[in-house]
Amino acid sequence: MELTLDRDAIREAIIVRAYEEISGDWDFRDEIRAEIKRRVDGVFATTVKEEVASAVREAVQSGFDREYQKVDSFGAAKGPETTIRKELERLIEGYWSQRVDSTGKPTESSYSSTTRAEWMMTQICGEKFKDDMKAAMVSQTAALKDGLRAKLRASTDEMLGQLFRVQTAQDKAEGRYC
Numbered sequence: 391m392e393l394t395l396d397r398d399a400i401r402e403a404i405i406v407r408a409y410e411e412i413s414g415d416w417d418f419r420d421e422i423r424a425e426i427k428r429r430v431d432g433v434f435a436t437t438v439k440e441e442v443a444s445a446v447r448e449a450v451q452s453g454f455d456r457e458y459q460k461v462d463s464f465g466a467a468k469g470p471e472t473t474i475r476k477e478l479e480r481l482i483e484g485y486w487s488q489r490v491d492s493t494g495k496p497t498e499s500s501y502s503s504t505t506r507a508e509w510m511m512t513q514i515c516g517e518k519f520k521d522d523m524k525a526a527m528v529s530q531t532a533a534l535k536d537g538l539r540a541k542l543r544a545s546t547d548e549m550l551g552q553l554f555r556v557q558t559a560q561d562k563a564e565g566r567y568c
Contacts, residue, residue, distance in 0.1 A: 401431075405426055408426050453474065455474075456473060456474075457472065457473055458473070459471045459472070460472070486505065486507040487506070489503040489506075490505070490506050491503055492509075
């Protein structure tokens with residue numbers, strides 16, 4: 391004989407019993423009954439949430455590990471028994487080992503094709519290299535521009551100094567032709 395607990399009946403019995411115990415105090419009777427009911431409902435809700443979460447975890451785990459066999463359109467068994475977990479592993483492995491062309495599209499050709507994993511790593515490394523090279527080129531170009539500007543300014547100052555033998559306020563401030 392299996393013993394089962396009716397939680398609703400137990401909860402109701404607790405509330406009734408508590409109510410009967412304190413019903414002599416009419417001023418607080420309704421407030422006490424409401425508080426007891428609220429607390430019992432809270433405990434019940436927490437327990438139910440834990441039970442449901444546990445049952446869902448168990449059902450999902452069981453679903454992933456339960457063996458099944460594929461069937462064709464007529465319902466005849468096709469291939470060996472497998473599980474959802476094994477099929478997912480096979481699909482993921484197949485995705486990463488599939489041959490792709492230079493644009494990342496699947497191809498049957500082995501000529502100039504790589505696995506998707508190799509292609510993806512090449513793309514990631516290539517983007518990083520391209521970004522680093524661009525930053526280095528911008529930095530070098532800026533340094534070249536600053537160097538040319540300084541050289542041009544020095545040449546222009548020298549030519550102006552030879553052309554006009556007059557010391558200006560800017561020449562005095564910068565210490566030229568003293």
